Amino acid sequence: MRNRLGxxxxxxxQLQDEQFSNQEIELWIARLDAVHPLIxxxxxxxxxxxxxxxxxxxxxxxxxxxxxxxxxxHALAFAAKHLGIKSVGYIRGEQPKTLSATLFxxxxxxxxxxxxxxxxxxxxxxxxxxxxxxxxxxxxxxxxGYGNWGSKGAEMIYDDVNGSNYSHIICACGTGTTIxxxxxxxKVEQVITGISVLKGYYNLMQDILKLTTNTxxxxxxxxxxxxFGGYAKYNEQLITFMNDWYIRFNIPSDFVYTGKLFxxxxxxxxxxxxxxxxxxxxxxxxGLQGNRSLLPGKLIF
Ligand SMILES: *Cc1c(COP(=O)(O)O)cnc(C)c1O
Numbered sequence: 001m002r003n004r005l006g007x008x009x010x011x012x013x014q015l016q017d018e019q020f021s022n023q024e025i026e027l028w029i030a031r032l033d034a035v036h037p038l039i040x041x042x043x044x045x046x047x048x049x050x051x052x053x054x055x056x057x058x059x060x061x062x063x064x065x066x067x068x069x070x071x072x073x074h075a076l077a078f079a080a081k082h083l084g085i086k087s088v089g090y091i092r093g094e095q096p097k098t099l100s101a102t103l104f105x106x107x108x109x110x111x112x113x114x115x116x117x118x119x120x121x122x123x124x125x126x127x128x129x130x131x132x133x134x135x136x137x138x139x140x141x142x143x144x145g146y147g148n149w150g151s152k153g154a155e156m157i158y159d160d161v162n163g164s165n166y167s168h169i170i171c172a173c174g175t176g177t178t179i180x181x182x183x184x185x186x187k188v189e190q191v192i193t194g195i196s197v198l199k200g201y202y203n204l205m206q207d208i209l210k211l212t213t214n215t216x217x218x219x220x221x222x223x224x225x226x227x228f229g230g231y232a233k234y235n236e237q238l239i240t241f242m243n244d245w246y247i248r249f250n251i252p253s254d255f256v257y258t259g260k261l262f263x264x265x266x267x268x269x270x271x272x273x274x275x276x277x278x279x280x281x282x283x284x285x286x287g288l289q290g291n292r293s294l295l296p297g298k299l300i301f
Pocket of ligand 1: 043
């Protein structure tokens with residue numbers, strides 16, 4: 001079956017383990033990592049409305065922002081090429097001597113790369129407004145696809161994974177756009193939990209609620225202590241956990257988002273966060289291409 005984006009409906013996989021069955025908890029994984037080899041995970045969903053708009057108004061180009069291993073730019077370059085739209089990626093930091101594998105793929109897919117100093121990058125919205133006067137009609141996607149269009153796209157994840165079948169849904173949070181989409185679709189009684197991968201991003205809840213259309217004042221549970229030192233930071237404990245998780249369930253993860261998500265999930269299962277009888281859905285949001293920034297051999301998958 002294919003969804004409205006033309007991609008395969010993600011696989012829902014139930015994890016079988018004595019630990020969960022003893023606790024009378026059902027645990028399901030939405031394998032968004034497996035929906036497409038290049039536009040894996042949540043990114044195509046978050047891009048969908050921006051891409052629709054660019055097509056509808058024949059925008060000359062789509063512009064966005066990201067780091068050297070950005071899953072977002074990686075997905076955007078491929079999707080834009082597929083639809084015949086030019087894409088431009090503003091990259092944080094000066095141009096390195098050798099490009100990352102991710103940026104190399106972006107170029108292969110026709111994305112024009114422009115490197116921005118870190119100071120200009122930090123100020124990207126003001127900067128973009130001043131500099132894009134000559135690029136009229138361009139569609140500008142904020143970093144990570146944050147915004148109402150992004151969360152509206154993420155709402156489709158809930159439908160594709162039959163989100164209403166679960167008592168609990170848990171996912172990783174960067175900008176919070178994905179969880180906002182899920183929250184918007186969720187029923188009052190469903191518990192939605194987000195694992196923040198950024199350190200000290202205390203406005204995350206507020207930024208999620210800015211994208212909320214749910215009229216029930218419903219809030220997600222945001223857990224802030226599984227970031228392993230901050231965005232894209234990791235240690236041996238995380239890497240060992242990711243390898244063990246792969247051996248245990250045959251599910252690969254990435255060290256920036258989903259490794260931390262599964263670590264948190266495992267911890268929450270152990271500490272009784274999910275009551276007996278829970279039906280838990282964990283969203284594997286993809287991101288595996290980013291593991292190419294690790295030294296070869298660290299991960300066994
Ligand atoms: C981008 C990304 C996220 C974060 O999504 P947000 O909508 O920004 O919260 C989570 N997981 C993976 C693998 C990602 O690439």
